[in-house]
Amino acid sequence: GQQVMQIPQYQHVQEGEDFTTYCNSSTTLSNIQWYKQRPGGHPVFLIQLVKSGEVKKQKRLTFQFGEAKKNSSLHITATQTTDVGTYFCAGGETSGSRLTFGEGTQLTVNP
């Protein structure tokens, strides 16, 4: 079945440093979604990428979808303490309608 791998598992940064998490799928995806989960909370939808090579920006966050639609990345510029949480990617299968989540990258930001 489809597998989605995410690295790194943990990332500790100083406030103001950049952060990147990477997502790789074992199969070609129809779309990829990114979620943020704060400690004790539930996943909150951030963005979706559908097109090959697509790049989207949300303020300090930049999301990319690979040309082969098998990998993606989330980059945060100049992290803030409010960025703390776990970031998940979720890949949509091409032959169905389910989403497969990665294991997440837990980001901590030291002030």
Added chain:
Amino acid sequence: ETGVTQSPTHLIKTRGQQVTLRCSSQSGHNTVSWYQQALGQGPQFIFQYYREEENGRGNFPPRFSGLQFPNYSSELNVNALELDDSALYLCASRQGLPSYNEQFFGPGTRLTVL
């Protein structure tokens, strides 16, 4: 708030017991997906329901079963509980079946099996 609600918020059961978790989807959403999230891991897809029928199932045993009602709310039932079933159970609703439709998660039910 997403408009997706779940009940109860917390639950403690013992091995062998049965549990029913409930999810009320956001208004207008006819697809509900259920996920199990163990501590420190990503949500694992259990199954999803579309217009009252199961449409896709993850790698979970038959003792995990579900139901969707005409108002699109949903239940997750787990029989013969095991210790490893302890997790956060999340439901998510969206309009339509395609995975590229934005889905909204509920706050989850924290299940502890002793």
